[in-house]
Amino acid sequence: MTVAGDVVLQVEDLHKSFGSTEVLKGIDLSVRRGERIAILGSSGSGKSTLLRCMNVLEMPTRGRLILDGEAVGKPAAGGATRYREAELNRLRARVGMVFQQFNLFPHMTALENVMEGPLSVLGRPKAEARRTAQRHLERVGLGGKADAHPARLSGGQQQRVAIARALAMDPEVLLFDEPTSSLDPELVGEVLGVINDLSEDGRTMLLVTHELGFAYHFATRILFLHEGRILEDGPPEQVLKSPREERTRRFLDRFTAFRF
Amino acid sequence: MPTITMPELQFGEVFANIDLLLEACGLTLALWAVALAAGLSGGLLVGLARLSPRRWIAWPARGYVELFRNTPVLVQLIWFYYALPVVSGIQLPAFAAAALALSLNASAYCAEIYRGGIQSVAAGQWEAGRALGMGRLRLLRRIILPLAVRRMVPAFTNRAVELAKNTSVASIITVHELMYTARLFSSQNYIPMETFTVVAMIYFLLIYPFTLASYALERHFAAGRA
Numbered sequence: 001m002t003v004a005g006d007v008v009l010q011v012e013d014l015h016k017s018f019g020s021t022e023v024l025k026g027i028d029l030s031v032r033r034g035e036r037i038a039i040l041g042s043s044g045s046g047k048s049t050l051l052r053c054m055n056v057l058e059m060p061t062r063g064r065l066i067l068d069g070e071a072v073g074k075p076a077a078g079g080a081t082r083y084r085e086a087e088l089n090r091l092r093a094r095v096g097m098v099f100q101q102f103n104l105f106p107h108m109t110a111l112e113n114v115m116e117g118p119l120s121v122l123g124r125p126k127a128e129a130r131r132t133a134q135r136h137l138e139r140v141g142l143g144g145k146a147d148a149h150p151a152r153l154s155g156g157q158q159q160r161v162a163i164a165r166a167l168a169m170d171p172e173v174l175l176f177d178e179p180t181s182s183l184d185p186e187l188v189g190e191v192l193g194v195i196n197d198l199s200e201d202g203r204t205m206l207l208v209t210h211e212l213g214f215a216y217h218f219a220t221r222i223l224f225l226h227e228g229r230i231l232e233d234g235p236p237e238q239v240l241k242s243p244r245e246e247r248t249r250r251f252l253d254r255f256t257a258f259r260f
Numbered sequence: 261m262p263t264i265t266m267p268e269l270q271f272g273e274v275f276a277n278i279d280l281l282l283e284a285c286g287l288t289l290a291l292w293a294v295a296l297a298a299g300l301s302g303g304l305l306v307g308l309a310r311l312s313p314r315r316w317i318a319w320p321a322r323g324y325v326e327l328f329r330n331t332p333v334l335v336q337l338i339w340f341y342y343a344l345p346v347v348s349g350i351q352l353p354a355f356a357a358a359a360l361a362l363s364l365n366a367s368a369y370c371a372e373i374y375r376g377g378i379q380s381v382a383a384g385q386w387e388a389g390r391a392l393g394m395g396r397l398r399l400l401r402r403i404i405l406p407l408a409v410r411r412m413v414p415a416f417t418n419r420a421v422e423l424a425k426n427t428s429v430a431s432i433i434t435v436h437e438l439m440y441t442a443r444l445f446s447s448q449n450y451i452p453m454e455t456f457t458v459v460a461m462i463y464f465l466l467i468y469p470f471t472l473a474s475y476a477l478e479r480h481f482a483a484g485r486a
Binding site (some may be wrong): 055057086088089090091092093094096097099103104105106107116117120121145162166167169258 | 395402
């Protein structure tokens, strides 16, 4: 284990285009170990794409990723990077992801969902995988739902299982892609509560979200993305309360327009 | 007023020789089993090849599927039995030629079932597996295929039932299976109607338990989802 506070994941000059639309226009970002980064921005700003490029679920058009000081992939023509499948699998085993739509495996129970990564990717013995999976389910408050299939769980419960599934890999970096955006409003709280509880582990986390209040309390650093670029990067207090850019201010105003 | 005399149905004659027909079921079942097993396994490989992003893998697979789906299975059997020796000098025994042709035919159909089934699995499942660091093959085996196969059971059942009846085409190239034996028997005894009625019943009795088993499998999968 390296010293706390060193750079765990670095993104250099990241570009991503879908067809002729350039979604990310050159992102440079150093993520330090233990940081909790909330990524804000209006839809289409590229925030989800950035997150998905960080574990190469989306193949960057240009630029490179450096995990723990090691560049991922080999440079190819035009500033692109070529990735081998085995290398991507190793990267993704270390950079976990929680999806907006949960994406639990429907044919497996909650426990089996959480066991799957350690069992089939890390090659852990079954008994051990089962034990740790149970522990992770308890951690997200679902120890009693181990044998339930996803179809029998509420959205909030499904997302908590998905968080346990990602945690079971003991990832160095955990990515959350709008984890509460497809939940009924009354279920948002339980999921945010679980994510907030993870703070005490000191795990590095990046969270794309529209929950400004949560971002304020949870994050150690906030990025504001606009049209494929990082427009603002600083502590929550500064970015949310005294943003430098007019764009950020207008974005934030939309969230505070209606109050009671 | 002329009276039409109905020929007397002679089922007694057929049932007296039912052992002949029942023995022939052995080859029918053997052909069915071989072609079905080959179709389910070969079809998976061809189906995966069809889905490959590499053209040099996907296109030959597609060519194979189109060739076998768009020509009569009867011609395919005749071809493997009569034409293959001329082209390659390899004379297959009748059973082997029939088994090969039916297997290749079933693989082509099953490949399309696999392809459709795999494509029907939500992209999120692939992403969730990839995000855990699962390789393509492991992901297919652990996540995608188990999900896809559940949806493919009705289509496979359909294909398997069709295939069971297609084995009768092997009678054309002298495989002594049920249909061949029935044709021989009926032409020797001049009782085609009775013979083929009984043969239809035998096919039904062979195939229906399989259909029932597939319904049970569907129910089993449906229960697992809850």
